Amino acid sequence: MNIASPFSICIVAMTVLAFLGLPIGHAMIAGSILYLWLAGLDMGTAAEQLLNGMYVNYIILAVPLFILAAELMNIGSMTERLLQFCNAIVGRFRGGLAQVNVLQSIIFAGMSGSAIADAAGTGKMMQVMMTAGGKYRASYAAALTAATSVIGPIIPPSIPMILYALVSDASIGYLFLGGVVPGLLMAFAQMVIVAIGARRENFPVEKPTPLRDLPGITWRALPTLMMPVVLLGGIYSGATTPTEAAAVAAAYALLISALLYRSVSLRDFYRSVLGSARVSASIGMLIAGALVFNYVVTVENIPNDIKILLAGWELTPLGFLILVNVILLVLGCLLEGTTILLVVVPVLIPAAKALGIDMVHFGIVVVVNIMLGLITPPYGLLLFVMTRIANVPIRDIVRDVMPFLFAMVVALALITALPDLVLWLPRLLGYQG
Template sequence: MSGILLLLCFGILLLLKVPLGVSFVISSALYLLLNGLPITCVAQRMVNSISYSFPLLAVPLFIFLGSLMNTTQLTRRIFDAAKLFVGSVRGGLAYVNVLASLIFSGISGAALADVGGLGNIEMKAMRDEGYSDEASVGITLASGTIGPIFPPSIPLIIYAAVAEVSGVRLLIAGVIPGILIAAFLCVLIAFFAKRKNYPVHISTSSSREKWKTIKETLPILILPPFLVGSLLMGWFGPTEIGAVACVYTILISRFVYRELSLQKFWLAVKEAIRSTALIMFTVASASIFAWCLTVAQVPQNLTSLMLSVSQNPIVLLLFTNLLLLAIGTFMESISAILVITPLVTPMLVRAGVDPVHIGIVIVLNLMIGLLTPPVGMSLYMGSIVTGIPFERITKYIVPWLLPLLLSLLVVTFIPQLSLWLPSLIFGK
């Protein structure tokens, strides 16, 4: 069984709507059987891929952290604090939306956690303030893409594990691109605020009430800069940061804000276990599929083919962007990372592209894919949260794809935006 047949078998299973992890296992098992290789390799590779990967331990921790945030009122406190800084200008709540997403991304590390948790609060507040559904939904979903780029980030950690690169360098590499995305979104908000006459948030809070809000939210507001600062200073790795953040969030939710009951705690645990089991099975099954691809020399052949067409890294990155944007329209982001990383990374590395830069490009592409139909998981989440039909939400997001695509082009073709900070801290 050749590599082409392996990919064909995998594609047929996906078209039959077989779950991704199961598709990985079945196609890999068939490849092993038809080539006379021991079927026990399936279990061995799957177990080893998650048993000996220390960075992957961060994934369930950040999933649990996002669940904790969503089952308590911490996300609302973050939003209320952000309103104090930029809420009084025209379109203020739109800026607050982006700022709060940037803050919350340093805690949840996942776009869907941003949309399902903080996004629900943001969209309701903007609607109550007089914003149209087009503005409130579009801005919220677009700002949710910052989460997986700005550290910590579950997709970046998974890419690091698959590509075997430093998870810490990769997370730090996402700092400047994450801020860049937020800046581009704010530029478009400023344009629409004048053109469409966005509302001005009139605060009725006194100075004493504002100061009280700041003091109350300070315990949770210091967590994101602490997480990022710990990475920059080298105090903790991704896994340690996940553990520290979980313990800290539990303590302040229970003893400072007194909002974490035993019932809410177990609800967060069950949600985290369910999500972790699904992701880890998919990661494990992808490892045997990637190994079969390597045995069949698919990455090597693809690399040789693409390098015969062009050895210019700019051309290859442009091709990769087009491929990823297309894949992102129908495949969920983590699944796409597991499938695409073993295929495109060797080709780009051989052309001279840094694997850390490749990780940022891949994840940013796939986060934009969360906003494109037919899959568009963020679009479906927005539809569930707001009750607005999926088709209307798809129209609302179109203008906000412009700053995201512009960010993608800038990050892709100016690699130092991703590589400068890790190089400054850790050297070349």
């Protein structure tokens, strides 16, 4: 690559601006406009690409709606009732509270679509429950919450899968279905690590919930437990699109929290709307920057060049997927997941298609990699979130999260090598890929 070419200068400009503290979305837009100017192209193309991408893609609207649904769940008592239900189910076993942490993430995953929302929503409660009376080390509780939060965007609904569908044209419904078995596999791997740790460190056994209390606890948590049923049932019955289902999820969370549980004030509602708007605006700028920069990448014919390069290596589909895993795991140590998904993954998609790799399988492999990046040092966003929540040094959280990270990498290897783990459920419901 010519270091004086417009594309090289664009990359340098983006990198410098990002290091100077400009948000990456703004940096991508600025670098792309600089490229258009240096290449003698119409700089108004940047605005055209941004507007077309943001307003034509109806599916993007699902992102702020899922974020709002998660915020509304957190301000009500839905999360608290969910934890009570999980504790009644698995709290009686050795290391039971740690297993509760995994189980609640499985259930919460069917509601929020965001790993950060999962950690923020139940993370503080789980931290208090697990560390009360010195039952668990604060760093272990924080590491476990960070690891279990990774499950959130793998089991549907999933904001990263929505963004992947945006850049790949894969079916969101089948992507959601494809994430179910891998998500449960990741949860099983975490439960095994918890069980091993419980025996080695002699974790406490919680007081069993009397069986006579179980129906009442389940009944109080039932409206919360029904949210994934309402959400996914609407999508797969054909009654709603994924975007409409996100709106239904937000409305359902508000109605349950405000009218049934009566646990939401006007001030709480205002704060949740404001908080979700801020997060949505941040993601929106990333999407906008990626749309403009992806136009630059297309003009430079980068995806086709990479496809030709990989064809020269004569990689098998499995070999290509292993290479993608390595690339994404390394990038996950350095970059934010949404940036990888919107900037790096579109470059890899043409090569994946040329090798005959199923786009749903590829999408799940990509999303799992990006989620693992959230707990991979040194960047690991979830590690920093839990550091603030638990008020413990990040090095202690990193130490305790490593066994869970290793187990999930093993699960990723299985998902990569065995496409049927991803595609079995979509094919059962009509997927032809």
